[in-house]
Amino acid sequence: RCGYVAIVGRPNVGKSTLLNHILGQKLAITSRKPQTTRHTLLGIKTEDNVQAIYVDTPGLHKDAEKALNRFMNRSASQVLRDVDVVLFVVDRTRWTDEDEMVWNKVRHLECPVLLVVNKVDRLEDKTELLPHLEWLAGQLPNAEIVPVSALHGGNIERLEQLVAERL
């Protein structure tokens, strides 16, 4: 099995951290500053019978007035034209206008979308997560929801397994 997996989401949700964890190396620069990833990056993960080509994208930005944001939005949108699986990364508790914008870009794609709820390690009270996941499931009925911690590797194996099943 082989295919392209796009990692999309608003800036700073942990897309590059996720890619690095999956690859086991620091390919993409990660930072607390938004806009660290300005180009799309490819990372290839080859295992026994699965080859997944992950594509880290610059975050999709709301403010398309700025030329840099426009450039980054364009490269992220181009990736979506030809992918097999989309990882739509969001934050553990927050859903913003920018998430909504990303969702509007991916919701009509024919390929499967996995909604990756990242940074769950930062939840002090894990029970906070459940209502948020339920709310997301109501909003995005066609997306499979996978809570993870990209930074600490929580549930990433499960995520990779779900990806492999969809390639």
Ligand code: GDP
């Ligand atoms: P990107 O803009 O979506 O590529 O986000 P980055 O991967 O650059 O990460 C943005 C910030 O969030 C960095 O400071 C990361 O260390 C942090 N971060 C990413 N994933 C996690 C996570 O699972 N848990 C925590 N606590 N921080 C994370």
Ligand code: MG
């Ligand atoms: Mg990045």
